[in-house]
Amino acid sequence: MLSGGAILxxxxxxxxQTLLExxxxxxxxxxxxxxxxxxxxxxxxxxxxxxxxxxxxFSAFINKKKISLWKQFKRVAKSGFFMDITVLKNFLRDNLxxxxxxxxxxxxxxxxxITVTGNNEHDEDRLLNYLTAPNVMIWxxxxxxxxxxxxxxxxxxxxKDSNGEIKPYTLMNRKFLDGSIxxxxxxxxxxxxxxxxxxxxxxxxxxxxPFMDYTQEFRAT
Numbered sequence: 001m002l003s004g005g006a007i008l009x010x011x012x013x014x015x016x017q018t019l020l021e022x023x024x025x026x027x028x029x030x031x032x033x034x035x036x037x038x039x040x041x042x043x044x045x046x047x048x049x050x051x052x053x054x055x056x057x058f059s060a061f062i063n064k065k066k067i068s069l070w071k072q073f074k075r076v077a078k079s080g081f082f083m084d085i086t087v088l089k090n091f092l093r094d095n096l097x098x099x100x101x102x103x104x105x106x107x108x109x110x111x112x113x114i115t116v117t118g119n120n121e122h123d124e125d126r127l128l129n130y131l132t133a134p135n136v137m138i139w140x141x142x143x144x145x146x147x148x149x150x151x152x153x154x155x156x157x158x159x160k161d162s163n164g165e166i167k168p169y170t171l172m173n174r175k176f177l178d179g180s181i182x183x184x185x186x187x188x189x190x191x192x193x194x195x196x197x198x199x200x201x202x203x204x205x206x207x208x209x210p211f212m213d214y215t216q217e218f219r220a221t
Contacts, residue, residue, distance in 0.1 A: 001187070002035030004180030005204030006148070009034025013051055015202040016042060020050075028194055030113035030127075030186055032179035035202070036145040037092070040138050043104045043112035044096050060090035085143060085152040092139040100160055101141075102134035111194065114141040115179030115186050119154040123174050125182035127189045128157075135159040136169055145179035180205065 002012045012035055019025045025047075031039030042050055049055060104112055113129045126132065128141045140158040147155050154175035156168050183189065184205060190196040 001185050001190075001199055001201050002029070002031040002039050003184050003201070003203045003205050004033025004035055004178065005206070006034055008204040008206065009038065011204050012038040012202050016050065019200070020047065024200075026200060027109060028111045028113070028190065028196060030115070030190060031145070032115040032184050032186070033146055033148070034204070036114045036142045036179060039112055039114065040092075040096055040142050043108060043110035044099050044138060045108065057094040058091070060087050060094055081149075081153040082151050085147060085155055088146060088152065089139065089143045089155070092142050096139040096142070098137050098139070098160070098166065100135050100137055101128060101130040104138060105130040112138065113186065113190065113193075114138070114145050115183040116141065116144045116157070116176040117179055117182040119175040119177055123176070126176070127183065127186050127193070129193065131193060133157075133159070133169070135161070137166070140169075144176035147176065148178045149181075 002009070002015075005011070012031075016025070016038065025042075029039045029042055031037070099107075101112060104110065111129060113127055115125070115127055117125050128136055133141070136157050136159045140156065144155050144157055147153065154177050156173070156175055157170065158166055159169040161167050185199075185201060185203070187196075187199060190199075
């Protein structure tokens with residue numbers, strides 16, 4: 001499981017590389033917020049291409065229209081969020097393509113799980129995977145899971161219909177936010193869906209530090 005953690009989520013890459021070198025990479029992978037992007041990169045490509053920087057497309061960030069800090073503050077006052085999530089969506093779609101959870105499982109064998117949080121009290125928090133949301137496109141799930149409140153606005157999920165056309169996933173235009181809010185580490189749901197009872201956790205959220213028990217000993221088995 002790969003937690004959220006904003007830019008600190010890039011530490012997940014080192015954890016994944018270590019697991020690969022030890023030939024211990026699980027086939028069931030879960031990610032929330034920043035962790036969802038790393039998990040998606042793993043689940044949608046072959047091992048040799050996981051983190052090949054030469055094959056990553058950063059044009060969404062390079063070509064984005066620059067705006068002044070004053071205009072950004074005006075956007076916050078008007079819309080309630082600081083950054084344009086369209087740029088993040090373009091980056092994710094450029095690098096993940098329009099692959100769905102079901103297609104990723106069929107083609108690469110990894111069971112990808114991404115958490116998203118409902119935008120209001122009437123929307124359910126969800127664990128998206130090839131069982132619960134087979135036709136949802138992974139890039140849209142990652143964008144929703146990374147939609148940190150006040151930084152990005154809540155966003156839609158998109159799916160493919162039976163004809164392969166891209167459509168909104170929910171009929172009532174429901175939107176979703178950062179997956180770390182509801183389920184940063186969805187242990188219970190993974191246990192229910194896939195009978196998982198042992199977990200490898202990469203936790204990069206700094207707010208958990210005050211709650212950690214430093215007296216506990218961890219031993220390799």
